[in-house]
Amino acid sequence: MARRPEHKEERREAILAAARELAGERPVREISLGDIARRVGLAKSNLLRYFESREDVFLRMLLREWESWRISLTERLRPGGATADNVATTIARTLAERPLFCDLISEMSAVLERNVSVAAVQAFKSQSLDKVDDLGAVVAERMPDLDGPHARETIAAALIITAGLWPIANPAPHVTAMYAEDPALTRAHVDFESRLQQLLSALIKGFLSTETRIGSH
Amino acid sequence: MARRPEHKEERREAILAAARELAGERPVREISLGDIARRVGLAKSNLLRYFESREDVFLRMLLREWESWRISLTERLRPGGATADNVATTIARTLAERPLFCDLISEMSAVLERNVSVAAVQAFKSQSLDKVDDLGAVVAERMPDLDGPHARETIAAALIITAGLWPIANPAPHVTAMYAEDPALTRAHVDFESRLQQLLSALIKGFLSTETRIGSH
Secondary structure, three states: OOOHHHHHHHHHHHHHHHHHHHHOOOOHHHOOHHHHHHHHOOOHHHHOOOOOOHHHHHHHHHHHHHHHHHHHHHHHHOOOOOOHHHHHHHHHHHHHOOHHHHHHHHHOOOOHHHOOOHHHHHHHHHHHHHHHHHHHHHHHHHOOOOOHHHHHHHHHHHHHHHHHHHHHHOOOHHHHHHHHHOHHHHHHOOOHHHHHHHHHHHHHHHHHHHOOOOOOO | OOOHHHHHHHHHHHHHHHHHHHHOOOOHHHOOHHHHHHHHOOOHHHHOOOOOOHHHHHHHHHHHHHHHHHHHHHHHHOOOOOOHHHHHHHHHHHHHOOHHHHHHHHHHOOOHHHOOOHHHHHHHHHHHHHHHHHHHHHHHHHOOOOOHHHHHHHHHHHHHHHHHHHHHHOOOHHHHHHHHHOHHHHHHOOOHHHHHHHHHHHHHHHHHHHOOOOOOO
8 A cells, every 4th residue: 555656656757757657759639548448558448547548648748848948938037138039039039959849739729628627627727828928937037128028928828829829830751752842832941040049039020019117127 | 413412502602501500509510421411411421412521511611601701791891990900809709709700710721721622722812811901901991000911910829819718718618617616716707808908909019019110101
């Protein structure tokens, strides 16, 4: 009885590791609960003693990726100059470095949050919103000209744009091949990092232009 | 033999009408090929003589919704003053009036474009990009201060943000109920139209602030 919670935690970690391994091989939407169970060597029914559903596994993974992004962005936003372009570049770069996070963010609301219990969404939402608040405060500190709500909105917007842009920038292989071959469709090709950077830079400049500077800091 | 193409067109229209009816009842992601076949009264194998797949039906529907949006936005952008706020408000309003279009846009790249042939994606991409170009030209005409590429990017960004924001603003019913009950999660509630309006308005202002006005027209 004593080692049971510890054992349960180990099993959860093994399941998450297997799911993460699969997510390195193909998009999250193509990974089923059965795939994860097979990879970790458990029966599906046994796996469901550790997680509510496939979506519960991926929401847990998303929170970890989100925390890793929060730490990295906080570190890299600290030094140097704080122009709209700097901040946009750092946000876009740190997101582009995390394809799994971007993939999970693009599945978050349409799929992942739909197939778990209220309690699971509640815990997920609460933690993820705290991370957005936290990063918003970091951006506000780095750019004293930007007010707090706009600094937070910069982070929220980066995630909203990522959710919409990631699937557009990463089409199926046969679509990517077609873009390369058909000159008329070259403009359909989207580079995730540069497009996100440009949109965020313009967005921050727009926020700054609407603020009456109250001279914070 | 003579009336065959006509008959085929009639069948395609009946299938599209059935799919559209279903899309008025629940999100597109919850509608299968079998659902559409049952509603229109055809066997699945028979339906597949008129469309490649479920996704082919919805891409066709998306093009029609897109065209309807193009016409409406073109009309409503014509008169009145052309500030960033005006343009953002009209774009956000015309999108919010079209929940089916927004739903289809949010499924477009991750799902719909993945499960059709190269020829079908090619035709779809070509037509949809033309509509973006066309609306970009309308925005450029309305706001002479905004250069052509930024005017086009305003339209493209509206669709990228819609793809990311629509699922966040329209969670599953049990999630919506939870937001209403838990005061700590009030900030998780997102209003699609006002959030899109604010982001687009800031984005256009940011584009304007980066341009050296060359006095177009």
